[in-house]
Amino acid sequence: MFTCDMSNPEGWVLVENVSRRITSFQSIELVPFEESISGYEVVRRSYELDVNYGQEDAEFVLEHHDNIPEELQEYWLMFTGTIWHDLHGFSRFPCIFFGGIRWRLRFVWANDTFGFNQSLFRFL
Numbered sequence: 001m002f003t004c005d006m007s008n009p010e011g012w013v014l015v016e017n018v019s020r021r022i023t024s025f026q027s028i029e030l031v032p033f034e035e036s037i038s039g040y041e042v043v044r045r046s047y048e049l050d051v052n053y054g055q056e057d058a059e060f061v062l063e064h065h066d067n068i069p070e071e072l073q074e075y076w077l078m079f080t081g082t083i084w085h086d087l088h089g090f091s092r093f094p095c096i097f098f099g100g101i102r103w104r105l106r107f108v109w110a111n112d113t114f115g116f117n118q119s120l121f122r123f124l
Contacts, residue, residue: 001056012086015083017056020054021053025064028122029082031122035115037114040110040111042110062096062103065102074117
């Protein structure tokens with residue numbers, strides 16, 4: 001199912017997952033936050049705005065990273081349709097970010113606060 005399966009060997013538990021929605025994309029439209037908000041609020045808004053892409057989407061985007069516009073390299077793109085519980089019971093969801101050389105996948109805590117350089121988005 002996932003290229004980066006956190007259940008093995010990390011022992012995380014998959015709590016929620018939406019099926020892959022993205023099959024191709026030409027551009028990405030940011031859905032920025034107007035203020036700092038919690039990760040739980042990010043998840044809630046992603047469902048409300050129908051931009052709740054999951055980890056399979058994140059992995060697809062990483063495979064097609066050449067289609068990500070250069071101006072988005074300052075943003076963390078969040079894929080809130082997949083929720084994992086780590087070994088300590090913390091909720092995490094995947095995001096991708098530009099790590100100076102290439103785009104990378106990371107799992108962020110849902111109890112963190114997110115602001116101007118983290119964003120939800122739509123694929124067009």
